Amino acid sequence: MDNISRRDFHQQAFGSLMVWSLLDTLFARGAFADEVSPIAAKWLADLNAMSVDLKGEKLTPLEWQKQVEKLFNRVEVTELMKFVNFEKLTATAKLNERGETSLRAKLPEVEGLPTNLVYGHQIFALNKDRSVVPHGHDNMATAFLILKGEFHGRHYDRLEDDKTHMIIKPTIDRTFQVGECATLSDIKDNVHWFKSNTDGGFIFNIHVMSVKPGRTGRVYIDPEGEKLSDGRIRAKKIDHAEANRLYG
Secondary structure, X not given: OOOOOHHHHHXXXXXXXXXXXXHHHHHHOOOOOHHHHHHHXXXXXXXXXXXXXXXXOOOOHHHHHHHHHHHHXXXXXXXXXXXXXXXXXXXXXXXXXXXXXXXXXXXOOOOOOOOOOOOEEEEEEEOOOOEEEEEEEEOEEEEEEEEEXXXXXXXXXXXXXXXXXEEEEEEEEEEEOOOOEEEEOOXXXXXXXXXXXXXXXXXXXXXXXXXXXXXXXXEEEXXXXXXXXXXXXXXXXXXXXXXXXXXX
């Protein structure tokens, strides 16, 4: 690593992380020709190394968010869609009547690939007016890339918690188009809510769980709570079933 800085190395490796994660999903669903898959070996090595670095606190969550956003700003989704057989990828997907449908991929068996990965990934599929319901994250770093369709995306900073409520403050409220991305961590934009404005909307998601040792996962809320000063909201914590009923 004599000729590049550690920051440059991180950025390049995270580029490989995100590209590999998407290609991994596409490989597993048969979107690529068989002869392409061996290329994944190097990408996976970069992915695993950088996920370990994030969990080992060698890279902060905010640095992770900034680098992923820079990467996604250079992604040409239209060209990627031309390169893959997206129709085949989604042909058998049956979308839920409410909320998102998670398309999960099984990692293909390719010689030389690690089998114990540190990250998770999925593609959310939604029809019009269906949502990835509002929720926060405990001890996670997550990124989203709009693959197809249009979404109304809302993010909130998570300011305080008690047993029954979360104090949040809106940070993002806008339309997301194909190729646009969003990231979140415990530090910034922790709560989010994506509603599809079109039928057949698809979001690629990568999530690094247990960034630090301890509990990790989603915390569902009702963001239409009591309005406080300075734009803050006192949002009630709810379970997934209630969140899906209200906003799915």
